[in-house]
Structure formats: structure tokens, C-alpha cells
Amino acid sequence: MAAMEVERVRCATTGYAGEEEALPLPRELSVEDLQKDVLLSLLPENGSSPKILDLLTAADKREENGVAGGWRRKGEGEGEGGKGQGEAEVCDGAKPQSIAGARTDNNSRRSMRCRSLPITEPEAEDEYTGEKEAYMAAVLARFRHTLEERTRNHLGYPYNLEFEYGALTQLQCFSINNLGDPFIESNYGVHSRQFEVGVLDWFARLWELEKDEYWGYITNCGTEGNLHGILVGLSLQQGLAGTTVKGAVDDLDCVIATLERCGYPRDRFYIHCDGALFGLMIPFVKKAAKVTFKKPIDSVSVSGHKFVGCPMPCGIQMTRMCHIERLSRNVEYLASRDATIMGSRNGHAPIYLWYTLNRKGYQGFKKEVADCLKNAQFLYLRLREAKFGAMLNSLSSTVVFERPQEEAFVRKWQLACQGKIAHVVVMPSVKVNKLEAFVRELLASRKKFFPDGVVVPPCIADELGADNCECPDCHVA
CATH class of the missing domain: 3.90.1150.10 (Aspartate Aminotransferase, domain 1)
Known part of the structure; x- marks a missing residue:
């Protein structure tokens, strides 16, 4: 432990200031439609571009043969009764398709899978005509429209889709990678460790753990935090409680009391709290039992892309320093130590989290x-x-x-x-x-x-x- 403490040189902290089957892709994302739209926009008024006209003709032929559109086809030709084998079934608005009647066989799953947006090799003259750039711009514009529509009608999953990070676009041109231990510098200098440690310190205060008593890092998703918690407590008997679908919140005090009543000493149990969504909400609810390291818990993980509202999947994993010594290893290639699960870690995510925590603060989250x-x-x-x-x-x-x-x-x-x-x-x-x-x-x-x-x-x-x-x-x- 002493050796660990010697090597744990904290980075300068940037402080805190105050299946059912998949439905087909909509027609609006049909590759052929996009190609035709872009080609038509590039066609000169006199229609004198043979190459563009040839491409338009080819797109029309593909559409006539049943290749175009937003439906994925199984095959070509006629099946029994004169119905095309590849003909996709469309739910008639007057006759709603119920879940009970949904097709679930493997063949129909394959026929209904989302179609891909193909990647094509650029031609030599593309840099002069700009056709490829225009095509890709049209694809992205329509995809943005789809994302806006899907965001408006999003209700079933725990993601906060209300955020504004325009001020951070200036950093998108950098490959920011926080590989290794966030508290120890490595030879790779394009990182955001100072933001990461600032975020971790904020959560340490929230969960009542002193700076020199915790270790943690920003994960690539909430599940990675759970895996790290399991890894730390791997030698002990495992048990799970709780549910996602029904929104249950486990009674932490009851769990601890049960372990004590059954005679388990402190060194014979390890409690990891999966707080993916509610781990950040419960501290701001008056009647809720507190999630705090003042209780005999060992690690907590929350998702950064859920209640906080980070645009990329990420999470926060925090555990007691005393558990990390046996996991931490020297990595000569990095000139650092590492106790994380993954190698490379998104260095942009800590900046987005830091930005939101500074803007909202404890009072902002309490109101939300x-x-x-x-x-x-x-x-x-x-x-x-x-x-x-x-x-x-x-x-x-x-x-x-x-x-x-x-x-x-x-x-x-x-x-x-x-x-x-x-x-x-x-x-x-x-x-x-x-x-x-x-x-x-x-x-x-x-x-x-x-x-x-x-x-x-x-x-x-x-x-x-x-x-x-x-x-x-x-x-x-």
C-alpha cells in the first residue's frame, strides 16, 4: 500500500466551480434515394453530364428491380402464388400489426435487418467534381433529420437527450486518450486527466469519500463500472439484487443489516452499487436512503450518458483505495500504472462531464x-x-x-x-x-x-x- 501511495501522483485537478425483430430503415435513409437526390442536384441545367445521367439510369434500374427503398429484401424472383420472395410486408395503417402477430422466425429477421449505407472507393476525378463530398453531405443531413425526429419521440430508455455542448466542438480535432491510471501521468501527452480527476473528486464529495481514500476512473459505459466492481470483489461469493425494467431501488441499509445479522464480518463481503441511473438521482431525494462510503460499501458506478446527459456513452467507477493495490500493474510501454479494464479510454467524455457538472452543480441536479x-x-x-x-x-x-x-x-x-x-x-x-x-x-x-x-x-x-x-x-x- 505504501508503494502504491508513493506512485500515486495526482494530476492537477481542474476544479468544480460551485428484441422483437428490427423494423426496416425508413425510406428517408434509402441509399438509392440519397444518391438520386445528390445526382440531380449536381446535374447541369442543360443535362449535359453523361456520367451523372448514367448513374441516374442505373439508380432507376435498381429501383425497378426492387433493390431501392427502405425495405431489406430476402431475394429476387417470384415465390408461391406469384408473390415476390423479396417482397417486404408493410403494416397497413387501417390494420395495425400487433406484437402478438409479429413475425419472429429467423428468415424474417434477416429480411428485416437494417440496410447498410455502403462505403465506396473514391474515383480519381471525385476531387474535381465534388460528387462524393456532396453525396456524403446529403447522407449526413438526412441522418441528422432522422436523429432529430427519433429524439422527439424517445421515451423508453434512460438517456437525457437535452444538452448543449457547442462550446466543446473546438476540441473535436484532437485525439484525446486517457489510457492508463487517471491519477498517474504517462508518456502519452494528449489526454484530459485533469478534467477526469476533477469529475472524480466531484463524485467523491457526493458519495462522501476523501480524496486520498478513493480510486476511480471514467469508463466507456456503465457496464464497465459493474465489471470493474465484480473484478475487485471477485474472490467473494456473488449475489445480485434489483431490476432495470420496473425501476426498483434496492434498500442498501437492509442489505447491510442482513449481512451483519447473518454474521458476515466486514472482510467477508464486498458491496458494489450499480447506480447506472438512480445513483445520481437518489442523493438529491430527501426521503431516500443515502448512497455513501460512510456505510460499508466498496464501489459505486453510474452512467454519464444517462441522467447527466453526455453525448457519448461513458460512466464513473469509484472504489476504495485499499482494494486497488492488487489490481494495479506497471505498464512500461506507457511509463505508468494501470488498474482499469480497457486500454484506450475516451478522453473527450471527461471534458463533457466536467462541463456539465460546472454548469448545473448540485442545485441544478436537485431541481432536475x-x-x-x-x-x-x-x-x-x-x-x-x-x-x-x-x-x-x-x-x-x-x-x-x-x-x-x-x-x-x-x-x-x-x-x-x-x-x-x-x-x-x-x-x-x-x-x-x-x-x-x-x-x-x-x-x-x-x-x-x-x-x-x-x-x-x-x-x-x-x-x-x-x-x-x-x-x-x-x-x-
């Missing part, structure tokens, strides 16, 4: 947590008023409800589903007006399956309990 919990309660009450089976766990912003029957609706709103239930995760980017629009469309979608107006909700008592079910057998008016 309160708004999320309030809006989750709003959605839950609206669903129950509309006779949907639904549940909202205490201290949670995840609203669980009966799975919508229309597959197109599930895909539009990007709902996370499991069996007969689905959920909406209310994040800072989810406002009341979006929730109101969601409920309106959900009601309209349900009506398609009950044309006589008599709605019979499914039974979800096994999943959510009879009190949260609206089926005739469970619900008493």
Missing part, C-alpha cells in the same frame, strides 16, 4: 431530479385515469405499464418492453407536453384494437401485482 419525479407521477396518474394497468415504484422515475398492442407505436416511441409490460423512463429531457402527446397517441392506438369501444385490458397481475392491473378479473370499479 424533482422535475423528473413530478413528471413521472403525472404520467402514472394519467395512465391510471385512462384505465391502463401501471405502476410507479417509490423514488423512481420509471413508469411501468401494460405493453401497447401496436408494434408501430412501440417502435415510434422506442419503448423498452419485457413480456406483457413496457416502461417509460422520465428524464430531464422529457417534459409534460411530450407525455401528454404520448398518452393521446397511446389511447388512439388502443382504440384500433377495440373498434366496438369496449376495452378489455390485459392481465398484468403477475408482472405488476393485482393492485396495478386494470383487467376485469383484478380491477373492481
Whole structure:
């Protein structure tokens, strides 16, 4: 341990200031359509470019042969009954495709996989005509449009999509890599360790651990933090608790009390807290049990791209310094030590996290947590008023409800589903007006399956309990 402390030279801290099957790709991302649009834009007014005309003719032929468009084809030719083998099935708006009727065989999965945007070798004259640059610009412009549309209709996954990082675009021209231990300099100088350590110090204060008592790093995703926690406590018996789909928050005090009551001494258990989403929300909820290293826990991990709102996947992993000595190794190639799982680590992510923590601070996050919990309660009450089976766990912003029957609706709103239930995760980017629009469309979608107006909700008592079910057998008016 002493040797470890000697070698742990802290970088200068930049401080804190205060499956169901996949649906086909939409036509708007059809490669052939994009090519034709760009070619037409490049065609001179007199139409005197033989090369462009040839390419347009080839694109038209591909479309006639059933290659173009947003649907992935299985093959060519006629199948039984005169129907083309490669013909894609399109859900008629008047006849909604239910999840129960969705095709799930392997062949249909292959036929419905997203089509790719091909990579083609540039031709020698491209640098003069600019055709390739124009084509790629059109692809990216349309992709941006798709991302904007998908962001507007995003509800099912725990990502905060409301952020503004325009000030950081000036750093995108640098290959920033934080390989190795964040607290120890290496020979690679294009790094952002000072930002990384600043972020770690902020979380150490949040979880009540002194600077010289913790070790941590910014991971490439939340799961990497869990893997690191498991790695540190690998020699002990493993057990898991908790769930993602229903938004449960484990009672940490109960877990600790159970271990103590069963006679486990402190050196015989290792508690890793997977706080992917709620690990950053719970500290700002008054009635919630605190996640703090003053309790006998050993490591905590949270995701940086969820509640914080980082545009690239990342996470924060923190553990007690005493656990790291046996993992840390000298790496001569780097002239440093390393106890991380991965080699190269995204050096941009710490800067984005540092930027957000400085802008929002503890008070900013506290307000966002309160708004999320309030809006989750709003959605839950609206669903129950509309006779949907639904549940909202205490201290949670995840609203669980009966799975919508229309597959197109599930895909539009990007709902996370499991069996007969689905959920909406209310994040800072989810406002009341979006929730109101969601409920309106959900009601309209349900009506398609009950044309006589008599709605019979499914039974979800096994999943959510009879009190949260609206089926005739469970619900008493």
C-alpha cells in the first residue's frame, strides 16, 4: 500500500466551480434515394453530364428491380402464388400489426435487418467534381433529420437527450486518450486527466469519500463500472439484487443489516452499487436512503450518458483505495500504472462531464431530479385515469405499464418492453407536453384494437401485482 501511495501522483485537478425483430430503415435513409437526390442536384441545367445521367439510369434500374427503398429484401424472383420472395410486408395503417402477430422466425429477421449505407472507393476525378463530398453531405443531413425526429419521440430508455455542448466542438480535432491510471501521468501527452480527476473528486464529495481514500476512473459505459466492481470483489461469493425494467431501488441499509445479522464480518463481503441511473438521482431525494462510503460499501458506478446527459456513452467507477493495490500493474510501454479494464479510454467524455457538472452543480441536479419525479407521477396518474394497468415504484422515475398492442407505436416511441409490460423512463429531457402527446397517441392506438369501444385490458397481475392491473378479473370499479 505504501508503494502504491508513493506512485500515486495526482494530476492537477481542474476544479468544480460551485428484441422483437428490427423494423426496416425508413425510406428517408434509402441509399438509392440519397444518391438520386445528390445526382440531380449536381446535374447541369442543360443535362449535359453523361456520367451523372448514367448513374441516374442505373439508380432507376435498381429501383425497378426492387433493390431501392427502405425495405431489406430476402431475394429476387417470384415465390408461391406469384408473390415476390423479396417482397417486404408493410403494416397497413387501417390494420395495425400487433406484437402478438409479429413475425419472429429467423428468415424474417434477416429480411428485416437494417440496410447498410455502403462505403465506396473514391474515383480519381471525385476531387474535381465534388460528387462524393456532396453525396456524403446529403447522407449526413438526412441522418441528422432522422436523429432529430427519433429524439422527439424517445421515451423508453434512460438517456437525457437535452444538452448543449457547442462550446466543446473546438476540441473535436484532437485525439484525446486517457489510457492508463487517471491519477498517474504517462508518456502519452494528449489526454484530459485533469478534467477526469476533477469529475472524480466531484463524485467523491457526493458519495462522501476523501480524496486520498478513493480510486476511480471514467469508463466507456456503465457496464464497465459493474465489471470493474465484480473484478475487485471477485474472490467473494456473488449475489445480485434489483431490476432495470420496473425501476426498483434496492434498500442498501437492509442489505447491510442482513449481512451483519447473518454474521458476515466486514472482510467477508464486498458491496458494489450499480447506480447506472438512480445513483445520481437518489442523493438529491430527501426521503431516500443515502448512497455513501460512510456505510460499508466498496464501489459505486453510474452512467454519464444517462441522467447527466453526455453525448457519448461513458460512466464513473469509484472504489476504495485499499482494494486497488492488487489490481494495479506497471505498464512500461506507457511509463505508468494501470488498474482499469480497457486500454484506450475516451478522453473527450471527461471534458463533457466536467462541463456539465460546472454548469448545473448540485442545485441544478436537485431541481432536475424533482422535475423528473413530478413528471413521472403525472404520467402514472394519467395512465391510471385512462384505465391502463401501471405502476410507479417509490423514488423512481420509471413508469411501468401494460405493453401497447401496436408494434408501430412501440417502435415510434422506442419503448423498452419485457413480456406483457413496457416502461417509460422520465428524464430531464422529457417534459409534460411530450407525455401528454404520448398518452393521446397511446389511447388512439388502443382504440384500433377495440373498434366496438369496449376495452378489455390485459392481465398484468403477475408482472405488476393485482393492485396495478386494470383487467376485469383484478380491477373492481
